[in-house]
Amino acid sequence: MKWLARTVALGCAVAVTWTVPARLASRPADEFFDGDLNAVRALARSTRTWLHRDPATLELGTGSPRFDGEWYLIVHMAAALGLAQTAIEHPELRREHLPLVERALDRILLPRGRAHDREAWGEDAMASLEGDRGHLAFLGYANLALSMHRRLVRSSRFAEANDAITDGLARRFSANPDRLLESYPGETYPADNAVALASVALHDRDGAGGRSALVRRALGAMRRLHVDASSGFLFQRVDSRTGEPRDAARASGTAMAAFALGYSQPTEARRYWRALARHSNDVLGFGGVREYGHAMGSGDVDSGGVLFGLGVSASGFALASARRFGDRARFRSYFASAWLVGLPRERGGALGFASGGPIGDTLLFALLTASRP
Amino acid sequence: MTRRSLLRLMRLPLLFGVVPVAAYFGALAALGDDAAGIATGAVANASPAALIATALALLLRLYTVVLLPGICAYWLVIRLAKRFMDP
Numbered sequence A: 001m002k003w004l005a006r007t008v009a010l011g012c013a014v015a016v017t018w019t020v021p022a023r024l025a026s027r028p029a030d031e032f033f034d035g036d037l038n039a040v041r042a043l044a045r046s047t048r049t050w051l052h053r054d055p056a057t058l059e060l061g062t063g064s065p066r067f068d069g070e071w072y073l074i075v076h077m078a079a080a081l082g083l084a085q086t087a088i089e090h091p092e093l094r095r096e097h098l099p100l101v102e103r104a105l106d107r108i109l110l111p112r113g114r115a116h117d118r119e120a121w122g123e124d125a126m127a128s129l130e131g132d133r134g135h136l137a138f139l140g141y142a143n144l145a146l147s148m149h150r151r152l153v154r155s156s157r158f159a160e161a162n163d164a165i166t167d168g169l170a171r172r173f174s175a176n177p178d179r180l181l182e183s184y185p186g187e188t189y190p191a192d193n194a195v196a197l198a199s200v201a202l203h204d205r206d207g208a209g210g211r212s213a214l215v216r217r218a219l220g221a222m223r224r225l226h227v228d229a230s231s232g233f234l235f236q237r238v239d240s241r242t243g244e245p246r247d248a249a250r251a252s253g254t255a256m257a258a259f260a261l262g263y264s265q266p267t268e269a270r271r272y273w274r275a276l277a278r279h280s281n282d283v284l285g286f287g288g289v290r291e292y293g294h295a296m297g298s299g300d301v302d303s304g305g306v307l308f309g310l311g312v313s314a315s316g317f318a319l320a321s322a323r324r325f326g327d328r329a330r331f332r333s334y335f336a337s338a339w340l341v342g343l344p345r346e347r348g349g350a351l352g353f354a355s356g357g358p359i360g361d362t363l364l365f366a367l368l369t370a371s372r373p
Numbered sequence B: 001m002t003r004r005s006l007l008r009l010m011r012l013p014l015l016f017g018v019v020p021v022a023a024y025f026g027a028l029a030a031l032g033d034d035a036a037g038i039a040t041g042a043v044a045n046a047s048p049a050a051l052i053a054t055a056l057a058l059l060l061r062l063y064t065v066v067l068l069p070g071i072c073a074y075w076l077v078i079r080l081a082k083r084f085m086d087p
Helices: A001-025 A029-033 A035-054 A066-089 A091-108 A111-121 A139-152 A159-175 A192-204 A212-226 A249-261 A265-276 A312-324 A330-340 A356-367 B003-031 B048-085
Strands: A280-283 A286-290 A344-347 A350-352
Touching: A001 A330, A001 B048, A029 A035, A029 A139, A029 A330, A035 A066, A035 A350, A035 A356, A066 A091, A066 A111, A066 A139, A066 A356, A066 B003, A091 A111, A091 A139, A091 A330, A111 A286, A139 A192, A159 A192, A159 A212, A192 A212, A192 A350, A212 A265, A249 A265, A249 A286, A249 A312, A265 A280, A265 A312, A280 A330, A286 A312, A286 A330, A312 A330, A330 B048, A350 A356, B003 B048
Parallel strands: none
Antiparallel strands: A280 A286, A344 A350
16 A cells, blocks of 8 residues: 555645645745735845945956946946836835935936946947937937936936937937947847837837827837747847847847836837737746747857757836736746745845845835736 | 664765755854845845855755655665564
């Protein structure tokens, strides 16, 4: 009879492993999906901790000065977006969050915020706004944070920079709306263009800037020319001159584009979200988005780790779209993965993620609280 | 049930359950702010000690969240079967 007991026990163990761990890990997901104030506050405290640290001591640890520079910018953009959108969703947080949003913006506008861009272009993005070079490794991301701040405070000391960058970007796009702008010399990424266009549209959210036709046209061209028909994903990189794909169509860029466009172009964001949802998968209930759709690949700095075909970055960014478009089941499943490998820890009422560092804490804050259209 | 038999009964749950869970929280607490960004791949500036401790914490978390519930189920069924088959 021993063999029977062992077989039943093994069956139970498999059944429990199949169902219980993901449920355990996704238990707190609903608090974030529903925008529970205490959950939001806990995440915001962790972001505040990073903003209170001297930016000179902020080590990103990518091993590359360019990627360190990009991540410095992303950390502060995500902090600004997270803090601003939660202040809009929970007006009682506004007084506490507004100074922190402005602290993040101040840091974005420090020379360090665009050093990676200056190093590549040999000119300063802010000093060459009248020029025609893309500078999308800085301009779009910085402007998205500035435009979001504008939703909290219409007129402030940041308005001038926001207007100037928006004008500069709109002028560059209007020169040829069918052609993408470069992030670095000879390097063109559709996702960076989506972020820049989202920032212009967010700046003109009330239609005051009169650039909605331009944004629509440029996004339409991007969909027509740079989306892979079979996966629905944006090509990660395209040739600066011809627009031909120079990398696979990938979920990480698509998920980031959907996240940024969700602030101002929900219809466009929803298109990309549908592709991401279609390529979602799970392992024992721990969900994620397949980085290469039906294909396989090993990933890079954009995708983060790729395990069982599921990309860390794509799955994280997809959390925002799942929340925005009301897909609770997928939100729970992506959340379970983030909660599992993020090593969540609460200290002094702040909820952070030990295995993500500053970029993990601030991005997950922005993604888990992504505002609905 | 004597203290000795209770200890014998709890030996496995202690070894496979309580110790790893305690070790996980211990590793997390010991890391402080020095955790390596393993999930994001940002480990270039991490010290070897932080890298090992973070990797250990991650392994312990994978074990305690993913495998431990199944191990508990297996152990419980075997215990129950023993009790009913060998009263």
